[in-house]
Amino acid sequence: MNRPIYLDNAATTKTAPEVVEAMLPYFTEQYGNPSSVYSFAAGNKEVIAAQREIIADVLGAKSNEIYFTAGGSEADNWALKATAEAYKSKGNHIITSKIEHHAILHTAEYLEKNGFEVTYLDVDADGKVDLDALRKAIRPTTILISIMYANNEIGTIQPIREIGEIAHEHGILFHTDAVQAFGQIPIQVDACHIDMLSASGHKLNGPKGIGFLYIRTGVRIRSFIHGGGQERKRRAGTENVPGIVGLGAAVKRAAATMEERARHEIELRDELIRQIESEISYVKLNGHRTDRLPNNVNFSFRFxxxxxxxxxxxMKGICGSSGSACTSGSLDPSHVLLAIGLPHEIAHGSLRLTLSEETTKEEISYVVESLKEIIAQLRKMSPLYEDFIKKHGSEK
Incomplete structure (x- = not known):
């Protein structure tokens, strides 16, 4: 292969050329601060408003329900911390799951240290939340349910509509971390009873450093950053106009190409899964086989x-991941893989490959051939594998 095969699109995506082109004028020509009163700068307010409309239309939301942030982690922090503060007179209990992104889990741990109680729901072997367990976890003091739309490691899509219905039946706010799902699959906030939703630009061919939090009208969430009147006084700081324009362009592009892109990615995803399962022994597909993101493949390879x-x-020019990019430096196995029941020794041998619209069949074939060679090489050096073969005989 003449170029790197980039299969880590869950970590970040390439900024699309049309997105870069849309952003450039706001660095060098239309660079005014939107809060300034003169027309040269004030025009950027209208530009920001236009991007809000684009995002709101894709979600079936209102434009004044879109609040720009520096990314998905900030949006997750805002949703949990500000809700906890605003609704603490009603209760101090929050429900989430054991497979959330660390932006949720670490924020929940922070809130536990500050007087809140958090229930971390188990998931099944496919990574799905059990709806009956969710119902049983609800207390009179529950103020928020936060369950991710789709998992960033194993790709499993949660029953979001049903979770939203349960939350609203009990008068509880529902937040979803949709960082991996937004732009990949259709999302409608009203149909799914979503009160808050987090998303990030760089997961859908937009720029890094920009995201948004959808906040349904009527949710009494507090300001997250103080110091100015930006974002309707809820998130102070001079707006990142180039980033916001880039996010709007990326969302518009993602919505227009979603159906065709998903069809292409699902075809290659399923072919990659098929080839790995048929040509490599002692492997396990992680995540739900069908209710998963179009571009996600996650396998554990024993030994x-x-x-x-x-x-x-x-070394063969293939970019992949063993899990979330935010924890790739950790020596501990993925908390997601442990939560779906994998033992440590199998969870350590995991590989996440996330495709894009640019991924080709030729690349898939090259990846499988490379995996066969590498895994055979590594297993030859594994005493665990040697002992297993001695005990159970040769491979299938």
């Missing part, structure tokens, strides 16, 4: 270490 696998793949 190997994921870190060694990633290094050898990199």
């Amino acid at each position: 190997i270490e994921g870190e060694s696998l990633l290094i050898l793949l990199d």
Whole structure:
């Protein structure tokens, strides 16, 4: 292969050329501060408003319900912390799941240290939340349910509509971290009873450093950053106009190409899964086989270490991941894989490959051939594998 095969699109995506082109004037020509009163700068207020409309239309929301942030992690922090503060007179209990992104889990842990109680729901072997367990976890003091739309590691899509219905039946706010799902699959906030939703630009071919939090009208969420009147006094700071324009362009592009892109990615995703399962022994597909993001493939390979696998793949020009990019430096196995019931030794041998609209069948074939070679090489050096073969005989 003449170019790197980039299969880590869950970590970040390439900024689309048309997105870069849309952003450029706001660095060098239309660079005024939107809060200034003169027309040269004030025109950027209208530009920001136009991007809000684009995003709101895709979600079936109102434009004044879209609040720009520096990314998905900030939006997650805002949703949990500000809701906890605003609704603490009603209760101090929050429900989430054990497979959330660390932007949710670490924020929940912070809130626990400050007097709040958090229930972390188990998930099944496919990574799905059990709706009956969710109902049983609800207390009179529950003020928020936060369940991610789709998992960033194993790609499993949650029953969001049903979760939203349960939340609203009990008068509880419902937040979803949709960082991986937004732009990949259709999302309608009213149909799914979503009160707050987090998203990030760089997951859908937009720029890094920009995202948004959807906040339904009537939700009494507090300001997250103080110091100015921006974002209707809820998020102070001079607006990132180039980033907002880039996000709007990326959302518009994602909405226009979603159906065709999903069809292409699902075809290649399923072919990659098929080839790995048929040509490599002792593997396990992680995540739901069908209710998963169009571009997500996650496997555990027995008797190997994921870190060694990633290094050898990199030497062949293949970019993958062993899990979330935010925790890729950790030596601990993925909390998501442990939550779906994998033992440590199998969870350590995991590989996440996330495709894009640019991924080709030729690349998929090259990746599988490379995996076969690398895994055979690593297993030859594994005493665990040697002992297993001695005990159980040769491979299938």
